[in-house]
Amino acid sequence: MIFSRKRADDARHARDERTTEVLDPQETGESSPQAPARGPYDVSEAPDTPRLDLGSLQIPAVPDVEVRVQADPQGVIQQVVLVHGDNALQLGVFAAPRSDGIWDEVREEIRQSLFNDGAAAQEVEGEYGIELRARVRTPDGLTDLRFVGIDGPRWMVRGVYQGDAAGDPDAAGPLALCLSGLVVDRGQEAKPVREPLPLRLPREMAEQQAAAQQSAPGQREA
Template identity: 75%
Template structure:
């Protein structure tokens, strides 16, 4: 994994495969893949600590961030070859997920911009597929959302992975191993959870999957 920084001047929607049966009715199901809450994340996995998001180290995946002068991250994008996965994590209520609402708002926003979006079933539940016009031409996007305990992860695939989930490869591996550290403090629903530059990124080596810093 390569870590690069761009300086700036200024109830889960998941398939049944994500959990095994609880041993009895008094125990919560144990997820078999992520995104995981920090309380249930598997141990012994090397991850890049960005605060609220801990990204597993996967070879040949570059982590690009844009941060302000104080080190507060504004954007996180994972890149593998021609494919990219933009990640965001948001506060959610304890009682219910917010992806259904957020997905409809994204669909309406795309419609207002002249882009049609269609819902489709994916491995994490209902996704949103759209084709948008950019300065580089038409671009396909695939929006996914995963509701967790008091948080929601939103991902946006670009490249071939936007139309063919099988093309996501290592990016999907990163998503499956993602860990969310929500924290205990109260936060408004949908507020982005805080992200920061990793404290030990400069010490990571380049000869293994560990994150390596490269200024963008």
């Protein structure tokens, strides 16, 4: 089952109903911890902005970006893809060790897998470090892909761009804003390295799925 949702509408419903005045620390004489200038953020340091909560991954509200979530009948999310125009960004989040990041190893495995499939991948320096760019053959023809990896505290986010954004980072636009505003809620429980972190449907989407499942038997009987 696939759910699709526009982020511009989510922003209006995700905001807290309370109004909070933000004071300049210099005016109050107090110092407050500063969040990193750019994400993906760990949940412990994330700025307070409207986001779509998928459990381990929270996606910021960016106008005109559509969030497409594919889940199985039990509501377990199998795939998350952000779409803006002809560009797409597929997202994944994985467990990592405390000490070292895993993107270097994962990137090499992706490169080798592409090579085995007859596609040459090129390493280039990107906004988050070394990226992989490749052109692969699909049933629809040749498709450009750009793989981006970001290591965080005990997690790694992997993004795969398609469309013009795969060859030209400047074309990513709102999708790049989504990537830089992601929040990862790793949790404290021990997990095997590289295991996908659990993603769940938000309540609204889960209710839609439950309603669809309840109506399905009646439709068959009719």
